[in-house]
Amino acid sequence: MSKEIKVKIDKEKCKSCGFCVLYCAKGILFTGKKNNAKGFFYIEFDDKLNKCNSCAICALMCPEAAIEVFKEDKK
Amino acid sequence: MNKNKRLISGNEAIAEAAIMAGCRFYAGYPITPQNQIPEYMSWRMPEVNGVFLQAESELAAINMVFGASLTGTRAMTSSSSPGISLKQEGISYMAGCELPGVIVNIQRGGPGLGNIQGSQADYFQATKGGGHGDYRMPVLAPSTIPEAAELMMAAFDYADFYRTPVLLLSDGILGQMMEAVEFKEYKPIKKLVKKDWILDGARNRVPRSIFSLMTAPGALEKHNWKLLEKFSKMEKEVLSETYLAEDAEILVCAYGIMGRIGKAAIQMARKEGIKAGLFRPITLWPFDSKTASLYGSKAKKVLVVEQNLGQMVEDIKLAVEDSKKVFFHGRPGGGVASKEDLFEKIKELIK
Amino acid sequence: MKPVYLKPESLKDVVTSYCPGCGHGLVHRLIAEVIDELKVREKTIGIAPVGCAVYAYDYFNFDVAEAPHGRPPAVATAIKRCLPDRIVFTYQGDGDLASIGTNEIIHAANRGENITVIFINNANYGMTGGQMAPTTLPGMRTTTTQKGRDSKLHGFPLRVSELLATLEGTVYIERVSLIDPANVIKTKKAIKKAFSNQLTGTGFSFVEVLSPCPVNWGLKPLEALKFVKDQMIPYFKLGILKDKTEEMKKEKGA
Structure with a gap:
C-alpha cells in the first residue's frame, strides 16, 4: 500500500453523484457510510492494493471539482 | 460667427x-x-x-x-x-x-x-x-x-x-x-x-x-x-424654473414643451393686467414640491397644463395646500394647446 | 507526490448550489480549466443567465455579471465592443437562450460577435422546478406537461445549434455531451476551441452541452447520464455543426 493518497476527495464538496465511482476502472472508489455537512454520503477512496494509476478519470467526471489527483514521483 | x-x-x-x-x-x-x-x-x-x-x-x-x-x-x-x-x-x-x-x-x-x-x-x-x-x-x-x-x-x-x-x-x-x-x-x-x-x-x-x-x-x-x-x-437634485411667480394670482404649472407655451400665454395675460406666473419643473423626479407649494399656495388658482389627460396634476395637488383650487387643462393623443387656448383658460379661471 | 489534477484557479473554492449529478458543475469546471490553460483569467468577463447558473459569480474566480433573462448575448455584445481585447462569454440554459432569449442569441450570432457562448441544454427549466422548455423531448414529462410533451400542442424541441449554423455570422458550432469520460474530454476540447477562437478574433463560437438534470427528471445521477445517451442524443445529434475556424483564421491572417 502506498504511503501517500493519490486521490484526495474534498468530502464537503462531494454530493455523492457516483460519476467517479462508475468510471473508475480500478473499482477503488465507493460510496462511504459517513455523511458530510450537507448530508451526502460522500465518496471514499480505498486503494489497499495500490491499484490506482493516477489516471484522473474520477477528477474528470466530478461535477463539483471535489477531486484532486496525484502520482508518485519517478525515482 | x-x-x-x-x-x-x-x-x-x-x-x-x-x-x-x-x-x-x-x-x-x-x-x-x-x-x-x-x-x-x-x-x-x-x-x-x-x-x-x-x-x-x-x-x-x-x-x-x-x-x-x-x-x-x-x-x-x-x-x-x-x-x-x-x-x-x-x-x-x-x-x-x-x-x-x-x-x-x-x-x-x-x-x-x-x-x-x-x-x-x-x-x-x-x-x-x-x-x-x-x-x-x-x-x-x-x-x-x-x-x-x-x-x-x-x-x-x-x-x-x-x-x-x-x-x-x-x-x-x-x-x-x-x-x-x-x-x-x-x-x-x-x-x-x-x-x-x-x-x-x-x-x-x-x-x-x-x-x-x-x-x-x-x-x-x-x-x-x-x-x-x-x-x-x-432627491436633493431638484431643478425648476419660475417665471413671474412671485405675485402670481394664477399659477400655471407645466413642464417640457408645455412650459414653453405656458410662458407665452402668461406674457399675453400680463399684457392684459392679469397676474399670471409659471412654475416649470425641470426634474420631474425629484419633484420640486417645495416651490410648487410656495407659489401654488399663494396663488388664487393653479392651472396645470399637460399634453395628456392629467398626470403631473396629481403631484401638484399633493404639493398645493388647497387642492380644490387646482385646475387641469390638457389635450391627449398629440393635441397641443396653443398659447391662445391657454390665455383663454387663464381668463376664464381668473373671472 | 506530483499533482496530476488540481482544482482550477478559475474556480472558487466553494460548494455549489447545484443538485448531485447536475451538469452545470462539470461544465463550470471545464470552462475554468480552459480559462486557466489559455491564461486569460485576468481578462475574462463571464455573463451568467437567469436559471440555475444565475449564481455563477459565486463559483467562477473572475469577473462575472448577471444579465436579465435571455439577454446575455446583448450584454456580452456591448462588453466585447467596448473592451475588444477581453475574453467575453455567456453561459446560458435552454430557457434563457432557447426561449426568452432567442432574439438576442440569433442576432448576436448573425452579427458575428467575437464572443463565446456556452449553451446548457437539459431539456427543462431547472431552477423553477422542471417545467417544459423549448428543448423538452416529445413525450417527456415535466411539471407543465404532466402527460408528456404533446408536439401537437407544444411544438417540437428546438435545435438551436442547427438553427444558428445556418447564419453567415457564426464560425464554430458544436454539440457535445457529458455522458462518459471520452465525451467530457470532447466537451472540454470544444470549449477550448470556442475560447481560442475569441483570442484569434475568429468570431462567434457556440458550444451546446447536453447536460443531465437528475432531480427534475426524477432520475438518479447515473440514470440521468443514460437518459442523455438514450433519449436526448438521438434527437440532438452530437458533433460539429459548423466550423469555419481555419477559413476565418486565414481571412484574419491569424
Missing part, C-alpha cells in the same frame, strides 16, 4: 450633447419621432471611436447599455413611448445593479401604438416607476433645445455620480423642431470619481460581480435600504 452655434433639431442636439459629454456607446432601435438620434449616432460615434449598434429590439438595446455601462463606458439609448415600455426591464435591472446609463424618451401619443405626434403621456411611467421593483430614477424634462442639450450632458453626470439610470423625458415636438443652439463646452456638474466597481477583467485585483438577485435572508431588504439612502440624496 460663433462656430459652436448651430441650427439643429432637438433629436440631433441631444445626440451631439451626449457625444460632448463623453458618451461612447449608443444602442437603439428605430421608432418615430426619435429616429434622428440613432441616425446621427450611426456616423458620429465612429468619429469619436465610440460604439454605435442598431439593436434587434428595444430589449436588446437597453441590455446593451447595461453591458456597456458595466465596463465603465458612458452609454445611452433612445426611443419613443412604446419602445420605452419595452426598455423598462433593463431600466429596473440597471437600478437594481446600480449601473449608470441615460435613456431618452421622445414621447409620442399612446396608449398602445398611439400615434407619432408629440405627447406627454408617459409622465406616470417615467416618474412613478415604469419598471418593477422599488426604485427611483432622475427624470429631466427640457422645454427648449438648448436646455435639452444642457440636460443631456448633466444626465451623464447624475448617472455616474449616483450610479443610476437617468431618463431624459422630451417629446416629439421638441425632438423634431429646430432651434439655434450654442453648444457649451462640457463641464461635469458633479465631482466624478474613478469607477472602482466596473468589470474589465480581474487583473491584480479580486474578481468583481454585478447582479441584482439577492436571495439570502435579509440581503435584498438590506440592499433596498441602501438604495433608499441613495434615493434620498438624489
Whole structure:
C-alpha cells in the first residue's frame, strides 16, 4: 500500500453523484457510510492494493471539482 | 460667427450633447419621432471611436447599455413611448445593479401604438416607476433645445455620480423642431470619481460581480435600504424654473414643451393686467414640491397644463395646500394647446 | 507526490448550489480549466443567465455579471465592443437562450460577435422546478406537461445549434455531451476551441452541452447520464455543426 493518497476527495464538496465511482476502472472508489455537512454520503477512496494509476478519470467526471489527483514521483 | 452655434433639431442636439459629454456607446432601435438620434449616432460615434449598434429590439438595446455601462463606458439609448415600455426591464435591472446609463424618451401619443405626434403621456411611467421593483430614477424634462442639450450632458453626470439610470423625458415636438443652439463646452456638474466597481477583467485585483438577485435572508431588504439612502440624496437634485411667480394670482404649472407655451400665454395675460406666473419643473423626479407649494399656495388658482389627460396634476395637488383650487387643462393623443387656448383658460379661471 | 489534477484557479473554492449529478458543475469546471490553460483569467468577463447558473459569480474566480433573462448575448455584445481585447462569454440554459432569449442569441450570432457562448441544454427549466422548455423531448414529462410533451400542442424541441449554423455570422458550432469520460474530454476540447477562437478574433463560437438534470427528471445521477445517451442524443445529434475556424483564421491572417 502506498504511503501517500493519490486521490484526495474534498468530502464537503462531494454530493455523492457516483460519476467517479462508475468510471473508475480500478473499482477503488465507493460510496462511504459517513455523511458530510450537507448530508451526502460522500465518496471514499480505498486503494489497499495500490491499484490506482493516477489516471484522473474520477477528477474528470466530478461535477463539483471535489477531486484532486496525484502520482508518485519517478525515482 | 460663433462656430459652436448651430441650427439643429432637438433629436440631433441631444445626440451631439451626449457625444460632448463623453458618451461612447449608443444602442437603439428605430421608432418615430426619435429616429434622428440613432441616425446621427450611426456616423458620429465612429468619429469619436465610440460604439454605435442598431439593436434587434428595444430589449436588446437597453441590455446593451447595461453591458456597456458595466465596463465603465458612458452609454445611452433612445426611443419613443412604446419602445420605452419595452426598455423598462433593463431600466429596473440597471437600478437594481446600480449601473449608470441615460435613456431618452421622445414621447409620442399612446396608449398602445398611439400615434407619432408629440405627447406627454408617459409622465406616470417615467416618474412613478415604469419598471418593477422599488426604485427611483432622475427624470429631466427640457422645454427648449438648448436646455435639452444642457440636460443631456448633466444626465451623464447624475448617472455616474449616483450610479443610476437617468431618463431624459422630451417629446416629439421638441425632438423634431429646430432651434439655434450654442453648444457649451462640457463641464461635469458633479465631482466624478474613478469607477472602482466596473468589470474589465480581474487583473491584480479580486474578481468583481454585478447582479441584482439577492436571495439570502435579509440581503435584498438590506440592499433596498441602501438604495433608499441613495434615493434620498438624489432627491436633493431638484431643478425648476419660475417665471413671474412671485405675485402670481394664477399659477400655471407645466413642464417640457408645455412650459414653453405656458410662458407665452402668461406674457399675453400680463399684457392684459392679469397676474399670471409659471412654475416649470425641470426634474420631474425629484419633484420640486417645495416651490410648487410656495407659489401654488399663494396663488388664487393653479392651472396645470399637460399634453395628456392629467398626470403631473396629481403631484401638484399633493404639493398645493388647497387642492380644490387646482385646475387641469390638457389635450391627449398629440393635441397641443396653443398659447391662445391657454390665455383663454387663464381668463376664464381668473373671472 | 506530483499533482496530476488540481482544482482550477478559475474556480472558487466553494460548494455549489447545484443538485448531485447536475451538469452545470462539470461544465463550470471545464470552462475554468480552459480559462486557466489559455491564461486569460485576468481578462475574462463571464455573463451568467437567469436559471440555475444565475449564481455563477459565486463559483467562477473572475469577473462575472448577471444579465436579465435571455439577454446575455446583448450584454456580452456591448462588453466585447467596448473592451475588444477581453475574453467575453455567456453561459446560458435552454430557457434563457432557447426561449426568452432567442432574439438576442440569433442576432448576436448573425452579427458575428467575437464572443463565446456556452449553451446548457437539459431539456427543462431547472431552477423553477422542471417545467417544459423549448428543448423538452416529445413525450417527456415535466411539471407543465404532466402527460408528456404533446408536439401537437407544444411544438417540437428546438435545435438551436442547427438553427444558428445556418447564419453567415457564426464560425464554430458544436454539440457535445457529458455522458462518459471520452465525451467530457470532447466537451472540454470544444470549449477550448470556442475560447481560442475569441483570442484569434475568429468570431462567434457556440458550444451546446447536453447536460443531465437528475432531480427534475426524477432520475438518479447515473440514470440521468443514460437518459442523455438514450433519449436526448438521438434527437440532438452530437458533433460539429459548423466550423469555419481555419477559413476565418486565414481571412484574419491569424
